[in-house]
Amino acid sequence: MDPLLPPLDHEELYVRRGPRSGLPTIVAVHSTVLGPALGGCRMWSYDDPTLAARDALRLSRAMTYKAACADQPLGGGKGVIALPPGVRPTGRLRRDALLDFGETVEQLGGRYVTAEDVGVGSRDMPVIAETTRSVTGLATSRGGSGDPSPFTALGIEAAIRTTCAELFGTGSLEGRTIAVIGLGNVGSRLARRLARAGARLLLADVEPSKRALAERLGASWTTPGRALTARVDLLAPCALGGILDETTVPRLRCRGIAGAANNQLANDAVAALLAARGILWAPDFVINAGGIVNIAVEFEPGGYDAAIARRRVRAIGGTLAEIFAAARERRITPLAAAVERGELRLAAAQAGRAAVARG
Numbered sequence: 001m002d003p004l005l006p007p008l009d010h011e012e013l014y015v016r017r018g019p020r021s022g023l024p025t026i027v028a029v030h031s032t033v034l035g036p037a038l039g040g041c042r043m044w045s046y047d048d049p050t051l052a053a054r055d056a057l058r059l060s061r062a063m064t065y066k067a068a069c070a071d072q073p074l075g076g077g078k079g080v081i082a083l084p085p086g087v088r089p090t091g092r093l094r095r096d097a098l099l100d101f102g103e104t105v106e107q108l109g110g111r112y113v114t115a116e117d118v119g120v121g122s123r124d125m126p127v128i129a130e131t132t133r134s135v136t137g138l139a140t141s142r143g144g145s146g147d148p149s150p151f152t153a154l155g156i157e158a159a160i161r162t163t164c165a166e167l168f169g170t171g172s173l174e175g176r177t178i179a180v181i182g183l184g185n186v187g188s189r190l191a192r193r194l195a196r197a198g199a200r201l202l203l204a205d206v207e208p209s210k211r212a213l214a215e216r217l218g219a220s221w222t223t224p225g226r227a228l229t230a231r232v233d234l235l236a237p238c239a240l241g242g243i244l245d246e247t248t249v250p251r252l253r254c255r256g257i258a259g260a261a262n263n264q265l266a267n268d269a270v271a272a273l274l275a276a277r278g279i280l281w282a283p284d285f286v287i288n289a290g291g292i293v294n295i296a297v298e299f300e301p302g303g304y305d306a307a308i309a310r311r312r313v314r315a316i317g318g319t320l321a322e323i324f325a326a327a328r329e330r331r332i333t334p335l336a337a338a339v340e341r342g343e344l345r346l347a348a349a350q351a352g353r354a355a356v357a358r359g
């Protein structure tokens with residue numbers, strides 16, 4: 001196995017070759033201490049299937065912390081359908097791969113619950129549901145919670161308000177300058193919300209057609225590189241991960257960062273670099289939890305209810321305020337405070353389990 005594997009503190013790693021597609025289907029369950037392990041299914045090309053297993057192990061661990069920090073009754077898991085390089089399955093092969101993956105999920109007996117992720121869209125979920133009951137994110141017409149992006153954008157807006165309150169003493173966005181990088185499912189919705197709240201926006205995407213949104217919102221348009229180093233109150237990275245590293249952080253001119261992109265820090269040490277520059281970073285895995293908070297409402301006895309989901313997603317702002325307060329009081333980074341919060345919640349649940357087992 002890969003020497004760069006994360007600590008193997010997982011509960012399960014299940015690898016099964018799909019009998020229909022011949023493709024490796026993989027599920028990693030990092031933790032079920034807080035509840036069934038939730039995590040999307042990623043259908044992606046890998047040079048080697050062991051790299052797909054590594055991805056599943058790494059991402060499932062991150063899901064445990066995301067759910068724990070969001071106080072959700074969920075554990076962390078991840079699914080992968082490993083494609084050979086250059087393969088983009090369509091038609092029969094795609095359907096076979098999804099049915100195979102569903103069967104793999106079903107064999108875990110509810111310990112893992114799947115959802116959408118990179119390479120798997122809303123049209124794929126009903127196919128997966130043909131071979132497993134452990135599937136979320138189906139259309140609202142089928143009793144599911146539907147597209148998570150609006151809820152993720154709502155949670156990021158709440159987090160941006162909290163970050164402004166911490167930095168400027170008010171959560172009002174009227175007149176705040178905010179750069180949003182990446183105008184996809186989440187970033188475009190976030191930009192509309194921020195514009196409605198009176199923020200002055202600088203928008204950027206690698207896709208030139210997104211400029212039309214900037215024009216519609218009366219926002220400025222620039223390149224992603226310029227947006228990253230613009231003099232603004234806040235930066236909201238909503239594209240790819242890894243944009244904050246040893247070379248970009250010294251060039252930043254924002255006061256705070258709060259965005260949807262996963263894995264924004266190239267490595268954990270970057271959190272200290274940001275703190276040293278006086279830039280307040282809202283931990284990505286805390287504030288982009290709107291999607292899973294929304295999905296968790298599917299497990300309620302009364303079934304899915306969008307109003308309950310919206311209320312719970314807005315609470316991400318309060319969670320972030322507590323993390324900022326802990327970081328301030330204990331002179332640690334918001335990243336350290338968030339990880340600690342997740343670990344405390346897991347330890348408490350584990351202690352509860354042990355007490356029940358002892359009778």
Ligand SMILES: NC(=O)c1ccc[n+]([C@@H]2O[C@H](COP(=O)([O-])OP(=O)(O)OC[C@H]3O[C@@H](n4cnc5c(N)ncnc54)[C@H](O)[C@@H]3O)[C@@H](O)[C@H]2O)c1
Pocket residue numbers: 148149150152181182183184185186187204205206207210224238239240241260261262288289291
């Ligand atoms: N969709 C959700 O509910 C959700 C939930 C949690 C986290 N996230 C994370 O948020 C981020 C955005 O998710 P999404 O669903 O909006 O994705 P998306 O694919 O819909 O949008 C991504 C956008 O970023 C643009 N982009 C790509 N590379 C770029 C670059 N180098 N610079 C600037 N723009 C670039 C793309 O053109 C696209 O418009 C991802 O990191 C995702 O993992 C999304």
